[in-house]
Amino acid sequence: MAGLRVLLAASEVVGFAKTGGLADVTGALPRALARQRHLAAVVMPLYAAVRRSGRPVERTGIVLPVPMGDRVLACRVYRSHLPNTDVPVFLIEHQPFFERDNPALGRGLYQQSGPGGDKVDYWDNGERFVFFSRAVMELVPHLGFTPDVIHANDWQTGLVPVYLRELYRQHPGYQRMRTVFTIHNIAYQGSYPRELMNLTGLPGWLYNPGQLEHYGFNFLKAGVVFADAVTTVSPTYAREVQTAEYGYGLEGVLANVSGKLSGIVNGCDYEHWNPAHDRLLAATYTPETVFEKKPLCKADLQRRFHLPEDPNAPVLGVVARLVNQKGIDLIMSAAPGFLDLGCQLVVLGDGDREYHDQLQYFRDRNPDRVGIYLGFNETLAHAIEAGSDLFLMPSRYEPCGLNQMYSLKYGTPPVVRTTGGLADTVVNATLENLADGRATGFSFNDYTASALYETVKWALVLYRDRPADFRQVVRTAMAQDWSWDRSAEAYVKLYQRVLGG
Template structure:
């Protein structure tokens, strides 16, 4: 109530008494009451505000308590990440020495070099301590040799007559893996790792014994010694004979067969002299084959604790006469220790998302558009007719009978039509090199024959082709079909070895599968598989596109293989 309102109110007359008192007026009383009411409202409002603030503070404290007890989303992700990291190391640690004749990026002639590089890298994630040992070839690039560290040297008795040789040790540490190189000018001064059996037999007899001597010298006793192919096959033999009384005798050995066709066979006197092994290992059940030859791979199979090969199907196939390369009976005898584990591919090298060799990178979300772009650029680079609607078939292979080139040669003229292009990359037998040169000249603009090997071009063919031919007569594992699938290129394969284990044939009734396959080694069946692929591509393109994306989603890394090898190491030790 304002002062103006009070003055406008009618006043009462004063009452006379003996003692004069001032009686407040009614209007003043009302004003006092109003002020009191307003003060009460203000006080009540303040109280309500304080209560609200207290409630908010209380709520905030409760939230803080909850957050302290329960991690935030970011923290949860970190915990999950930490748990997944911890899960990798739920198994006991094992030390493993990898022994082989080549290893990428130092020296590589085939798939063995890739395995010797990628598998140890994957095993580190499985809580393994890895040391890779290979020869110190002079063909190793200078940029790696310059960074190697000298770790010591010694003289080693090798030959049956007591002849000794120098053993030097050079070390290189990269990506958490220790690489040790066995140095000797007499054996490893050649330009290439493999020359001929006359030179290679003494070279790898020396290498096998030098590996064990080096481990002893460095006092590094692994739980597992994992050997690869015939060049390292004498390591288990030496371990069970010459080194049986050393600390290394506690190590278990695994021998992995990458290709059974190569076995290290030579006459017994030569291998006996250069290895210095006792006479009893050259008997029928160990190294001896035929009447007068010794087989280094056979000796390794006999003396190793476990034999592995690079696919389950190949492990079964090599126990048959057709695939056994004369060792089928021996492998059947040792079948109880024979295992098959499929190889993987290194996603650090083969990844369409990050591959800087490609014209355009892509993943499953944009593969259908980006593969067209890669195809057009590939056609332009190779001088082919530029048309994204063409069906482009890639062939990246050694040009030999084993890779099925005789079948391809037989049907090449039937494959070619106005809708098809073929791109070849590789070298090998002269007859196949000349054949593909002829096809390039005959089908100008539709066939490109690159009689060589070029890493960048290989990557671009994987990305730009629609399908990849792998019609091998036998294939222990095969990496090309794995790379092709990871790049969204559909494989056309023969059902053998690792090709059968990794490529599920397309089923038109259920729209499942990730490639096209044929079983018997016949040219007509290969032609039928190619025609089935072309029919799906041109007549049911949505099914083809789904298969492309399905293939790219498939896990083809070394993770699964590394877990299987780790379990094998644990079982052995």
């Protein structure tokens, strides 16, 4: 099959606006597709964050009419490119919906800070992303090419497959188009009152238990039911979301469409995350120089967090959203034990107030053993990946995860729970896997602080008493290929399958 034409629709893209891993995927996958000679483009909302990003953005002169119930709202279309590429990024402007984010005022892309500091969703998120999904469909004739596939991502674009099948299929240029829908995190579904259906232009009879209804009008379910193919961001997560433990109420729906459901592990952007040429590090290194140069990164990390520069104290690193999903409760419960084992702990993240308070209290009691940074800092994120001896990622669930892949590349063995993408990307350092030369990190099954503690304890046995084994784990980890080119090849095969190729 000749080169494919793919439009990725998403609510955030790295370099323009980002809250999580979705943005990394939608920034990296189209680059990889373009490298493989496919035509890719991206469409996203024009947030205030985009204007603050410094990315060059220009008007196209395109004004789209977007039906919303008994109204038609106009939106301008702007255009940019993914950094250092020719991949176009189309930006949907509608200031009342999208240009409200302002970190100084506690306003993000989807949420704002409440009176107590907790994050609450914007009251009109449903309306905002009905508008965005409809605008994506109206944009298609103005792209300069006709997409073979529209690749929608997460609940914010869950209506795109519905619109194509129910309202646009017979329009010129739309007939052969197919849709792929990717679930990056099933916990976020976009569920709203039935009355929101009135704004969509979709026939009311679609609101039934087999299609759009699931405790309300459910955008994620819409994407799952109507897309030609559904993916999650790892094979293990694709299996997990079909179970009651991980399916967040949609496990039956996903089990019913298992024939079109698959998992593709996200790639790692090795242009940005590579210790061989990472300008944010105190020292760059390769697999050949890791044991010579990594200690320089460790000392730099200790200085940055005002910890004693002790080369013999194992540094445990954490870069995560400070929320229940990420296993922060396990880390906090096990942390006193880590200090008793002679470790230092450094944490970078932002999230729930309770974890902010717990970390601050723990750091105040152990200022020479614990360092924290509440918020996000790109330089510190790289410093932690390179300077830590072990990276902690004991997630309750993890659709794919990126930090464990960064850790592998940086020779910082990750300590993970065997869930989702963590299970697919980290090979546990059992005696058998060590003997076979396959081990790349450390993992455990039970979601308990004691399981995390015992796993770290075993890792430290290798670190201190069996350094040859630990070094082998480091080298094997750094040799892994979780590049986006690898992932893009899997997506291309999927696109070809839905197109009948």
